Amino acid sequence: AQSVSQHNHHVILSEAASLELGCNYSYGGTVNLFWYVQYPGQHLQLLLKYFSGDPLVKGIKGFEAEFIKSKFSFNLRKPSVQWSDTAEYFCAVNAIGGFQKLVFGTGTRLLVSP
Amino acid sequence: NAGVTQTPKFQVLKTGQSMTLQCAQDMNHEYMSWYRQDPGMGLRLIHYSVGAGITDQGEVPNGYNVSRSTTEDFPLRLLSAAPSQTSVYFCASSYSGTGLFFGQGTRLTVV
Numbered sequence: 591a592q593s594v595s596q597h598n599h600h601v602i603l604s605e606a607a608s609l610e611l612g613c614n615y616s617y618g619g620t621v622n623l624f625w626y627v628q629y630p631g632q633h634l635q636l637l638l639k640y641f642s643g644d645p646l647v648k649g650i651k652g653f654e655a656e657f658i659k660s661k662f663s664f665n666l667r668k669p670s671v672q673w674s675d676t677a678e679y680f681c682a683v684n685a686i687g688g689f690q691k692l693v694f695g696t697g698t699r700l701l702v703s704p
Numbered sequence: 705n706a707g708v709t710q711t712p713k714f715q716v717l718k719t720g721q722s723m724t725l726q727c728a729q730d731m732n733h734e735y736m737s738w739y740r741q742d743p744g745m746g747l748r749l750i751h752y753s754v755g756a757g758i759t760d761q762g763e764v765p766n767g768y769n770v771s772r773s774t775t776e777d778f779p780l781r782l783l784s785a786a787p788s789q790t791s792v793y794f795c796a797s798s799y800s801g802t803g804l805f806f807g808q809g810t811r812l813t814v815v
Contacts, residue, residue, distance in 0.1 A: 599744075624803050633794060634747075636803040680746060691737070691762065692804060694746040 592617040594681050596695035603671050603702050611666040611698050613655075613681030623664040624682040624692065625655055634680065640664065651675070673704045706730050710795050710807035717785040717814045725780040725810050727795030733805070735798045736778040737762070738770065740791040741809075747794065753778055785814045 597612040615621065625637040638649025645657040655666045664681060681695040711726045729736065737752035739762075749762030753772040767789060769781040778797075782789060792811050796804040 594746075626803075633806040633808045634804075635806070639803050682747075691749060691752060692747075693763075694739075694748070696744055696746040 592621070592683055592685060592693045594683050594693055594695035596679075596681055596698050598698045599696070601698055601700045603700070605673055605702055605704055606670050607702075609666070609668040609671045609675070609700070611679055611681075611700070613664045613666065613695060615662050615664065615681075615683045615693075617662075617683065617685060619685055621683045621685060623655075623657060624684075625649065625653070625664070625666050626680045626682060626694075628678045628680065628697075630677070637666070637679075671700075671702050673702050676700060676702045708795055708797050708805050708807035710793075710810050712810060713808065715810060715812050717782070717812065719785060719787060719814060721785050723782050723785070725782075725793055725795075725812075727778045727780065727807060728776050729778075729795075729797040729805070730776065731797060731799070731805065732775060733797035733799045734775070735800075736772065737796050737798075737804070738768070738778070738780045739794045739796065740764065741794060742791050750780065750793075782812075787814045790814045 593616045595614045623640040626634040627637050628634045638647050640647045640657045648654045678697045678699050680697045682692040684692045708729045734755050738750040739747040741747045748764050751770040753759045795807040798804045
């Protein structure tokens with residue numbers, strides 16, 4: 591069975607600081623990888639996804655993630671965070687062909703102080 | 705462009721009551737799914753569907769039923785509500801090659 595680990599449960603940063611959120615997954619086959627963001631009181635929105643090709647994926651709002659297959663990792667990065675990035679971030683994975691069966695990590699709460 | 709619409713947004717049930725959470729999507733997506741979100745546990749898959757007439761269980765299906773009579777609708781039924789089912793429920797739809805599109809969620813409290 592697939593599983594996803596997000597190592598940082600809570601992260602506090604000042605505006606303009608750089609961000610890196612860790613995500614590791616366990617699955618022996620080919621996977622699709624996702625990062626979702628949930629702003630306070632809202633539903634989850636897709637930040638970026640990796641299906642194949644260039645392992646460095648760029649998403650919305652200046653976020654990017656790098657897939658490192660040998661490390662089973664898909665870390666999320668942003669060079670300079672803003673107060674509006676305060677949210678909860680979820681990494682997710684699904685096996686190829688299982689588009690509707692995502693397995694989510696437990697999430698990382700990011701607080702950006704002005 | 706409504707996307708995925710869930711009703712109701714909030715619901716309080718007494719233990720033992722039954723109810724149906726509604727979910728509708730207007731994007732003609734073939735895949736639909738239900739997740740529950742609990743603090744510190746992320747989202748867990750309850751049931752999913754790969755098309756009209758086809759459903760299957762996810763990670764935490766006990767106490768829930770689903771049906772998919774049309775492409776658009778995917779209701780989730782709680783058969784006999786229990787306090788352990790207090791959660792936020794999200795419906796999502798997807799199409800091959802996309803990520804999940806989520807509804808706004810239903811916050812359910814069982815007392």
